[in-house]
Each structure stands twice: as C-alpha cells, then as structure tokens.
Amino acid sequence: MPMCRNIKTLFNFDPPVTDQEIRDASLQFVRKISGFTKPSKTNEAAFLAAVDEIAAVSARLLASLETSASPKDRDEEAARRKARSAERFAS
Template sequence: MCRNIRTLFNFEPPATELEIRDAALQFVRKLSGFTVPSKANEAAFERAVAEIAASARVLIADLKTTAAPRDREIEAAKARERSALRFGN
C-alpha cells in the first residue's frame, strides 16, 4: 500500500491538493488496515485523512532546500527505467 506514497517536496510544478490528499489517504489506509472503512469508522477515517493532508501541506510549505526543483517527467522516466530493470518489463 505505501508504495503509492511519493515524495511531494521540491518538485516543479509543486504538489497538487489531490496528490497531497492521495498520500494522506494511503497513510491512513496503512495505519488503520482499512482500504474502505466501515460506516462506524468512516467519520474517524475521513477526519484523519483531512488532518494528515493539512499537516502535509504545512510541512511541504515550511521545508527549505537549496537544491533545484525536480522535474516530474524526468523522475517518472527514471522510475520506469528502474522498474524495467527490476521486473524486466
């Protein structure tokens, strides 16, 4: 599950709200063990996703670096290359 959580800091263009929420959702799924919570746990699950997404936004905004921003397309190409080497695709 957590393999879907990607680095969101220092990219050009910056991380979108959807990317931040998706990362928070994956994190909550991993912690809770639920892919989809029951009705009894749905409110707590969604609240946790919202709180973690908010914390992630603050973290990303507060982090500083002197490194040049990474390009999403270049990083995606590198990931595809690593996958091909690893899995022989």
Template sequence: MYAAALQYVRKVSGSTKPSQANQAAFDAAVAEVAHATQHLLDHLVTNAPPKDREVEAAKARARSAERYGRVAG
C-alpha cells in the first residue's frame, strides 16, 4: 500500500524526491493516502464470487483466437 501511495504523491507533487523543507509534508501525504486507500479497501463489499485466474486466462485466449485466428505454434 505504501508503494502505491508514494507513487501517487510523487505523481501529484511532480517530485520524486522532495526538498528537506517539504519532506515532512511529503511523508505525511504518503501516510494519509496509504491510510485512505486501506480504509477504502477494508470497507468495500461485493456479492460477486472471486475470479479464477486460470479461467479468466482461458477466456481471454479464446477471445483472442476468435478475434485474430489461431496462431500456429
């Protein structure tokens, strides 16, 4: 979660490494974004069953084969 928050704050601030004067604000923003993201994920609900990666990959391969034709190999 921290890495995603850091990436977001870097993108929004336009800075990958803040100055010493801005370091505290930068770190606080990363912590707040990480907290808000975790809060969101903790409170999301769904009625849909979890997806199976293998099944989804097979569906994607079938769609691709239908769209582009079978590739020899």
C-alpha cells in the first residue's frame, strides 16, 4: 500500500528534522485517517489532541532510530520529489 504523498520521510536528514516538520506530518496523518481537513468545533479538541500525541510518539521514534547510512541531503530529496511530481502530472 503506497504512503500518502503528503507525508514525507523524516528520518536521517541533514540538517535533522524540526519539531514543526514532525507536527506537520502528524497533522497530515490525522487529516488522512479522520477524513477532516478542518474538524468541527465538536471534534476539534480530539483532533488536536491526536495531532499532539502522534507528534510526540513520532519525535520519540525518530530520536531512537539508528542507521549506518549517511544522512540524506534535504535539497536533493526535494529536487527528487519535485521531479517525480512533474513526471506524474505531465500532460
């Protein structure tokens, strides 16, 4: 099953991932599984709590992972994503 295109890999980058990037990915995940881009007032507290919890778990996961691979360059990865997107949406 393919990963949601809006959620990007966050592990093993130079410079390392920021807290904001982790939160953004967590927000995308909660949006995807809930089906809400913006929850109603009734669901807002649960939605935001889920984003906070997933961000915290994700940060702990990323901090605990180890690899012998060299860190990926952010600019190179962004260029690859842009090229894949251009290819996918070419007419």
